[in-house]
Amino acid sequence: MSREFDVVVFGATGFVGELTAQYLAQHAPEGTRIALAGRSETKLAAVRRRLSSNASAWPLIVADSQSPSSLDAMCERTQVVCTTVGPYLKYGENLVIAAATAGTDYVDLTGEVPFVRFAIDKADDTARGTGARIVNACGFDSIPSDIGAYLLHRQITEDGAGEMTDTTMVLTSMRGTASGGTIDSVRVIADQAKDAQTRRLLLNPQALSGGPGDTPRAGINSEPSDISPVDARKVDPSLRGTLAPFFMASFNTRIVRRSNSLRDGAYGDGFRYQETMAVGGVPGLSALIAGAVSVGTGIFLGAMSLRPTRKILDFVLPKPGEGPDEKAREAGHFVTQTFTKTTTGRRYRSQMRAHGDPGYKATSVMLGESALALALDRDKLPDRSGVLTPSVAMGDVLVERLRAAGFVVEAHALD
Structure with a gap:
């Protein structure tokens, strides 16, 4: 593609947007053509001054999520648009349409099932026609989940060990905080969930598995619960105690199932x-904590949907554009392990491990490397277009990029 830029970072004046821009300034190969985009040229210039000297000549693009013409013009200038402007249900619809129409590859950080469903329904056919890769969920939600399952599938296939059956991702260790953008997405989804049709979509475990206009009908019990505690020994004999539900399971699981469908x-x-x-390996104590997490998750989501309790929560929860200082971001980490048993009876485990706050530093690495993979490794990517998941769009290319960035990404047989 003959475009002016390789990557445009849209939303560069936001907290995670600036972190992503800083990562690209420090780690993108020399000669990578990058621009910063957002609503205010003055604020963009201030961000550019705070970045490393490598970014001093990066062009600035004024574009507004509510101005389709400005988004069209921006997308026509770049191979990849990397957007951190959320909640995506409020601010992302025009951009995903613009990218698909222009044949521009696209990466985002959404954790919103209804937005991905919108992208599938409204942009997939167009993107397939133009060759655009529309890749949602390129941060902590949902790269560890999606790549973890993909690595298991790849290793099991190479070993000729059958097919995957019951598969569970376990967040075994984490230090970090939920980002203000994630919390704001929860606010928007809580409002959307008041609509009966949206509630059915959110409760459908295969909500993202079909093509445009084709949401598969799947009962809530057709897949494991997103909010119930789990006996760790049923996941793998090496584990002990009770596992708590993961807060973002209701989104991540749909992305992994979409990868399988694609x-x-x-x-x-x-x-x-x-x-x-x-939440610990002591049977009684971990069961108590897991149960509390399960109940607490339900209470939190309910509280976010009620105006009086949401006002109280808004005083204490992080807001969009806010985040931990550099010291806290550097002190964070995460470890995810995904376990499965195959149809031949063999056990496998994949793992992803990285330093840095998962929702901020590690996410900026994952998003930045996703953008670079699409922009610079086009000849190595799977021959796919449309609305895709990280593993389907980038596969081994992203795995190798994350490893080069310091992530531990691996899969192997346990017996």
């Missing part, structure tokens, strides 16, 4: 997927 069910006829987090 691969025509290659993970296996008996593939079922859930996400949990470790």
